[in-house]
Amino acid sequence: MxxxxxxxxxxxxxxxxxxxxxxxxxxxxxxxxxxxxxxxxxxxxxxxxxxxxxxxxxxxxxxxxxxxxxxxxxxxxxxxxxxxxxxxxxxxxxxxxxxxxxxxxxxxxxxxxxxxxxxxxxxxxxxxxxxxxxxxxxxxxxxxxxxxxxxxxxxxxxxxxxxxxxxxxxxxxxxxxxxxxxxxxxxxxxxxxxxxxxxNIPSAELTKHASNSFLATKISFINAVSRVCELAGADIEQVAHGMGLDPRIGSSFLRAGVGYGGSCFP
Ligand SMILES: NC(=O)c1ccc[n+]([C@@H]2O[C@H](COP(=O)([O-])OP(=O)(O)OC[C@H]3O[C@@H](n4cnc5c(N)ncnc54)[C@H](O)[C@@H]3O)[C@@H](O)[C@H]2O)c1
Incomplete structure (x- = not known):
């Protein structure tokens, strides 16, 4: 075509x-x-x-x-x-x-x-x-x-x-x-x-933003947990691993570090 x-x-x-x-x-x-x-x-x-x-x-x-x-x-x-x-x-x-x-x-x-x-x-x-x-x-x-x-x-x-x-x-x-x-x-x-x-068109447009927002939320959330870990003497890597093995949560996008960014996050 x-x-x-x-x-x-x-x-x-x-x-x-x-x-x-x-x-x-x-x-x-x-x-x-x-x-x-x-x-x-x-x-x-x-x-x-x-x-x-x-x-x-x-x-x-x-x-x-x-x-x-x-x-x-x-x-x-x-x-x-x-x-x-x-x-x-x-x-x-x-x-x-x-x-x-x-x-x-x-x-x-x-x-x-x-x-x-x-x-x-x-x-x-x-x-x-x-x-x-x-x-x-x-x-x-x-x-x-x-x-x-x-x-x-x-x-x-x-x-x-x-x-x-x-x-x-x-x-x-x-x-x-x-x-x-x-x-x-x-x-x-x-x-x-x-x-x-x-x-329909609005659903497709929103699928992109809802997916991006959810991934951004996961990153922000694990970074917030990381700060709590620092204060509590906990190990964020072990906490994230323990969380991620729950299939309802999943292990991707659960690495504490820099925040999120990119051309789809104006
Ligand atoms: N880069 C990514 O990882 C990514 C992933 C998913 C979605 N997107 C989205 O896709 C879109 C494009 O992103 P990108 O990273 O390819 O941008 P880009 O800046 O690399 O490319 C955009 C291109 O469009 C050209 N352009 C602008 N106005 C034009 C016109 N009137 N006629 C012809 N060409 C024109 C520019 O010269 C440029 O080459 C954005 O909405 C972005 O949010 C980007």
Whole structure:
């Protein structure tokens, strides 16, 4: 299938390359001309294990392409993923201007049905806002769908995570969008055996935030327990081990240390 990935940063490059590796034709778009230039020269602007080899292999196989043109990206594929940044704004809320900008630009070039998929981490109900933006900026009457497909990969094991997800979550409003996304992910579902969860858009958007918040809570909690341990003369490693063996609690994310952070925690 043909897929456009708008935003060729960490998530866009890893996901786009993995889509190419499983056989899709992928066009990665970025408005950073320097980044696209580097990629066209078969080098990668970030380090991630196995990524460079995959990028080179898929460029050589003519399944992975790069451009700065959003018009080209809009014309290229029926399915357009949005994986642009959502950095923290002044009061800590995510800056959605890049997502909105892509919505406006794609709408302005759309002449046929397109499915726009939120891959960026966005607040709940951004899908509704994106639909409004697209409707407003369409130059002619064209059918379109918006979907949510939150990303759960971790920097450092991003390629592995992309091929072996714990689950694939999609938020959709139409059978057509479900069918297109299932077709894209079918090879990954087949090889990893992971669940493909279909829900409405706000549920998918919230699944990402609820998961992140829960993991952040675990980290904050074990750090609080660690302070109690220091005062009580207890050993946090032993306490965490004792807690983690309870399957209701689980041992992951129970290591006291630095707090949490990352681009999904604006
Ligand atoms: N990095 C992670 O580990 C991770 C994991 C899960 C989800 N996410 C989420 O995914 C999203 C992307 O994160 P990232 O780490 O890949 O960010 P990034 O900063 O590495 O990449 C974003 C890219 O989007 C490009 N861009 C911005 N506006 C554009 C436009 N209008 N047209 C074309 N390109 C544009 C930028 O030039 C940049 O290359 C964020 O919402 C982030 O929270 C990140």
């Amino acid at each position: 043909k897929i456009t990935m708008v935003g060729t940063g960490y998530v866009g490059l890893v996901t786009g390359t993995c889509f190419a590796e499983i056989g899709h034709q992928v066009l990665c778009v970025d408005n950073d001309a320097r980044k696209i230039d580097i990629l066209r020269k078969r080098r990668i602007p970030i380090y991630e294990e196995d990524l460079e080899d995959l990028v080179i292999r898929n460029i050589d196989a003519e399944r992975l392409h790069f451009t700065t043109s959003i018009r080209e990206g809009t014309e290229f594929a029926e399915v357009i993923f949005i994986a642009v940044g959502t950095p923290p704004a002044y009061h800590g809320e995510p800056n959605l201007s890049y997502v909105e900008q892509v919505g406006r630009q794609v709408a302005a070039h759309m002449t046929d049905y397109r499915l726009l998929v939120e891959k960026s981490t966005v607040p709940v109900n951004t899908g509704i806002q994106l639909k409004r933006t697209i409707s407003k900026y369409l130059r002619e009457k064209v059918d379109f769908d918006v979907a949510s497909n939150p990303e759960f990969l971790r920097e450092g094991s991003a390629v592995h995570d992309a091929f072996n997800p714990d689950r694939i979550v999609i938020g959709v409003e139409s059978e057509r969008a479900t069918r297109l996304l299932r077709e894209i992910y079918e090879p990954i579902i087949a090889r990893s055996g992971c669940e493909f969860l279909v829900m």
